[in-house]
Amino acid sequence: xxxxxxxxxxxxxxxxxxxxxxxxxxxxxxxxxxxxxxxxxxxxxxxxxxxxxxxxxxxxxxxxxxxxxxxxxxxxxxxxxxxxxxxxxxxxxxxxxxxxxxxxxxxxxxxxxxxxxxxxxxxxxxxxxxxxxxxxxxxxxxxxxxxxxxxxxxxxxxxxxxxxxxxxxxxxxxxxxxxxxxxxxxxxxxxxxxxxxxxxxxxxxxxxxxxxxxxxxxxxxxxxxxxxxxxxxxxxxxxxxxxxxxxxxxxxxxxxxxxxxxxxxxxxxxxxxxxxxxxxxxxxxxxxxxxxxxxxxxxxxxxxxxxxxxxxxx
Amino acid sequence: xxxxxxxxxxxxxxxxxxxxxxxxxxxxxxxxxxxxxxxxxxxxxxxxxxxxxxxxxxxxxxxxxxxxxxxxxxxxxxxxxxxxxxxxxxxxxxxxxxxxxxxxxxxxxxxxxxxxxxxxxxxxxxxxxxxxxxxxxxxxxxxxxxxxxxxxxxxxxxxxxxxxxxxxxxxxxxxxxxxxxxxxxxxxxxxxxxxxxxxxxxxxxxxxxxxxxxxxxxxxxxxxxxxxxxxxxxxxxxxxxxxxxxxxxxxxxxxxxxxxxxxxxxxxxxxxxxxxxxxxxxxxxxxxxxxxxxxxxxxxxxxxxxxxxxxxxxxxxxxxxxxxxxxxxxxxxxx
Numbered sequence: 001x002x003x004x005x006x007x008x009x010x011x012x013x014x015x016x017x018x019x020x021x022x023x024x025x026x027x028x029x030x031x032x033x034x035x036x037x038x039x040x041x042x043x044x045x046x047x048x049x050x051x052x053x054x055x056x057x058x059x060x061x062x063x064x065x066x067x068x069x070x071x072x073x074x075x076x077x078x079x080x081x082x083x084x085x086x087x088x089x090x091x092x093x094x095x096x097x098x099x100x101x102x103x104x105x106x107x108x109x110x111x112x113x114x115x116x117x118x119x120x121x122x123x124x125x126x127x128x129x130x131x132x133x134x135x136x137x138x139x140x141x142x143x144x145x146x147x148x149x150x151x152x153x154x155x156x157x158x159x160x161x162x163x164x165x166x167x168x169x170x171x172x173x174x175x176x177x178x179x180x181x182x183x184x185x186x187x188x189x190x191x192x193x194x195x196x197x198x199x200x201x202x203x204x205x206x207x208x209x210x211x212x213x214x215x216x217x218x219x220x221x222x223x224x225x226x227x228x229x230x231x232x233x234x235x236x237x238x239x240x241x242x243x244x245x246x247x248x249x250x251x252x253x254x255x256x257x258x259x260x261x262x263x264x265x266x267x268x269x270x271x272x273x274x275x276x277x278x279x280x281x282x283x284x285x286x287x288x289x290x291x292x293x294x295x296x297x298x299x300x301x302x303x304x305x306x307x308x309x310x311x312x313x314x
Numbered sequence: 315x316x317x318x319x320x321x322x323x324x325x326x327x328x329x330x331x332x333x334x335x336x337x338x339x340x341x342x343x344x345x346x347x348x349x350x351x352x353x354x355x356x357x358x359x360x361x362x363x364x365x366x367x368x369x370x371x372x373x374x375x376x377x378x379x380x381x382x383x384x385x386x387x388x389x390x391x392x393x394x395x396x397x398x399x400x401x402x403x404x405x406x407x408x409x410x411x412x413x414x415x416x417x418x419x420x421x422x423x424x425x426x427x428x429x430x431x432x433x434x435x436x437x438x439x440x441x442x443x444x445x446x447x448x449x450x451x452x453x454x455x456x457x458x459x460x461x462x463x464x465x466x467x468x469x470x471x472x473x474x475x476x477x478x479x480x481x482x483x484x485x486x487x488x489x490x491x492x493x494x495x496x497x498x499x500x501x502x503x504x505x506x507x508x509x510x511x512x513x514x515x516x517x518x519x520x521x522x523x524x525x526x527x528x529x530x531x532x533x534x535x536x537x538x539x540x541x542x543x544x545x546x547x548x549x550x551x552x553x554x555x556x557x558x559x560x561x562x563x564x565x566x567x568x569x570x571x572x573x574x575x576x577x578x579x580x581x582x583x584x585x586x587x588x589x590x591x592x593x594x595x596x597x598x599x600x601x602x603x604x605x606x607x608x609x610x611x612x613x614x615x616x617x618x619x620x621x622x623x624x625x626x627x628x629x630x631x632x633x634x635x636x637x638x639x640x641x642x643x644x645x646x647x648x649x
Contacts (some may be wrong), residue, residue: 035422086617096369100570107563107609114602199510216411218602222559226433229426237588266441277427281415 006138007259011252014142016151017209018247021159021224022231024202029232030175031195034084034098039203039228040221041109042072047216048117054124061124061212062146065154065205076200079105080193096169106221113218123215147209153229154205159240171195223269230276233283250275331483335476345592346548347479350460350486352591353584356568357489360610363566364575365493365502366529367509368417369425372432374561376405376534379435380541381556382445385453394453398542402535402635410527410532417526420512429559436557450552478547485543489536493577505529511576560605565609571615573624582623 021043026146028036047069050064059067083105131142163166170191173181182188210216210224227250235246253275254268263271334343363369372486383401387396416427440448465473496502504525507515516522545551555561564587572583587608594604619625 035426083613083617096367096421096425097616097620099369099425100566101613103563103566104609104612104616107605107612109609111603111606111609115606119602155492223433226430229430233426266442267437267506270434270437270441273430276430277416277434280419280423280427280430 002137003259006140007255008252009135009138009140010144012248013148014255015244015248015251016148016155017206017213018227018231018251019244020151020154020202020209021206022228022235022247023155023240023243024199024206025225025228026232026235027195027202028199031171031192032084034102036102036199037099037225038079038105038109039100039199040225041106041113042076042203043207043210043221043224044113044198044218045109046072046204047211047220048113048218049204050208050211051122051124054126060206061126061208062150064208065150068204068208069201072204073197073201076197077193079158079200080196084196085189085193108139108223110218117218119217121215121217122211124212126212129212132197141213143212146236147213150209151206154202155240155244158202162240167191167194226269226273226276230272230279233276233279257310326381330486332480335479340475343475345589347482349585349588350482351544352564352568352588353481353581354486354489355539355565356572356580356584356587357486357538358533358540359565360393360569360575360580361493361505361533361536362494362526362529364569364580365496365509366505366526366626367568367575368526368530369421370428371425371559371562371566372428372430372435373533373537373565374557374559375432375435376409376537377541377544377561377565378439378551378553378556379405379408381545381551382439382451382541383538384542384545385451385551386444388453389451394542394546398539401538401542405538405541406531409530413527413530414523417523417530429562432557433559434563436553436559439553439557445553448553450550451553452550478543481543481546485539490512490577490581492532493537493580497577501525501528512639563605567605567612569622569623571608571611571622573622575619576624579622579624 021039025036025039028034028039046068049068050061053059053064053067054061084098084101087101101293109228126143128142128146132139133142134140160168162172170181170186171194173184173186174191176186178188181191207221207224210220214220231246231250232243233246234246234249236240250272254272257263257268257271258265321524331346334346338346340391355373359373365429375599380398380401383404384394384397387397387400412431416424419427428469439445445451460628468623504515504520507518507520508522508525512522540557544556548555568583568587569580572586573579591604594607595601615622619629
């Protein structure tokens with residue numbers, strides 16, 4: 001039971017990180033309908049930026065987001081303005097061309113990483129890396145807890161922006177229907193640029209946080225990118241809570257499988273990637289849409305047995 | 315006259331390459347082997363990724379299956395060349411099994427799914443014991459007899475080397491020939507229709523899934539042969555060499571940079587990539603970051619000339635062709 005509880009708790013803590021990583025991807029997909037393969041590169045750069053700030057200026061790795069966030073926000077906007085935007089408009093289905101372009105950006109970033117920092121594995125060791133907090137019989141690693149705190153704060157801030165501000169409403173409008181958004185006077189290209197910057201900033205910040213838990217190399221964004229794909233595909237590409245739900249699912253699956261040995265641990269990634277393919281094929285619009293369809297499927301029967309009023313009343 | 319120029323040049327090139335051991339050094343022959351391998355990979359990918367427009371980032375899975383089939387069966391005492399059909403069959407069957415569900419996905423979704431599949435295969439190969447895990451497997455040398463029997467005065471080491479050289483050259487010719495044939499066939503037309511507009515193609519009675527499955531299986535099988543020859547040449551394989559994600563990336567890069575969906579584009583891409591790779595890998599500083607240049611090239615190609623180097627050449631030819639008579643006319647006017 002203790003094992004189950006601690007696995008659950010750890011899963012929830014890791015889910016915060018996955019949410020942050022994946023929401024950047026979902027944001028960019030929502031607004032521009034393009035799949036940002038360069039996400040992996042920015043996750044990696046975020047980790048190295050945090051490493052540099054920590055080792056050069058002694059900045060606490062959990063606070064570097066204050067610097068890397070805005071920095072990568074502008075880098076992302078620049079990338080959108082000077083590179084991504086130059087691609088021909090692709091309509092509602094993302095074109096392969098944009099995918100290959102961003103793949104090129106990823107390659108450049110990854111290999112710049114190799115050129116600058118070499119291929120050695122690095123990790124960040126702070127004074128509290130090895131510490132843990134005990135909640136009764138459950139032990140929680142200190143870095144995990146800190147990461148969860150930071151991601152929660154970011155998540156709340158992000159939710160506020162998306163729900164309450166003009167920018168957030170404009171982002172959601174462009175996500176739903178770009179043409180209609182432009183008709184009511186939203187400057188869609190500008191919103192796209194800002195959303196792209198925001199997505200990149202989230203990737204870099206998530207990368208920085210990841211670097212406090214896992215060791216990293218210039219190639220380490222790749223497995224996280226694939227995880228982010230699984231998360232967004234499971235959660236439906238377009239809402240924050242959908243993404244958080246998908247992240248929780250993946251994180252818990254990983255924790256439980258490590259705990260109960262559903263399969264040998266070396267296969268953890270293989271299972272995640274297989275899940276990605278299965279999820280893409282079976283429910284391309286994410287689990288929430290499956291839920292909606294289920295409701296649609298069940299509703300008539302429900303109304304028939306309990307009367308229309310019972311359903312409407314609830 | 316112009317019609318025969320291309321085939322004549324191709325025939326000359328093939329003859330020159332096949333008689334290569336007569337006048338080239340071993341180092342250059344090795345380079346040719348490498349470049350031919352890249353041409354094979356690029357052209358085989360091009361059947362599915364270029365002609366049918368289904369961009370897959372997961373082709374290292376098929377390459378690896380061919381390589382592993384060869385090595386594992388050789389360890390059980392098979393003849394190395396007899397394992398090639400087995401590798402082809404395994405790769406083709408896997409291609410069909412993976413393809414049938416994922417072909418419902420369109421564009422980037424298909425691409426992401428292929429990344430997932432190939433990474434899952436790699437992790438699997440690293441995890442199970444019979445593949446040798448992440449340290450890979452070495453295979454026994456038991457070939458070279460083939461050529462040695464025919465030409466008894468050639469030393470055995472040389473015979474092995476020549477055998478590898480000719481095997482890869484023959485494969486390159488076969489793969490390029492296959493692509494050439496497909497372009498001219500009903501099959502190629504169907505693939506082109508699917509690439510242009512899949513809904514329109516289906517409406518006209520082209521069974522998109524069926525053609526995609528066939529193209530996928532074909533290019534997977536060709537990829538598997540390349541994998542087998544790769545294993546035979548290097549005698550050692552590991553998940554991080556043949557199943558590596560980097561391998562998949564290289565396979566995609568070459569045809570895209572060369573000119574996707576054409577016969578010559580992937581060949582140009584393969585030659586340029588293979589040659590640069592050989593030169594770049596000798597520079598110590600660029601050993602890890604050799605893909606940097608291709609990343610930049612890919613960005614430039616996607617932004618300015620999606621048809622790749624071939625498109626660029628086409629543009630230059632058209633520009634010069636348009637410019638020349640005009641210039642002549644202007645010169646005449648001036649005079």
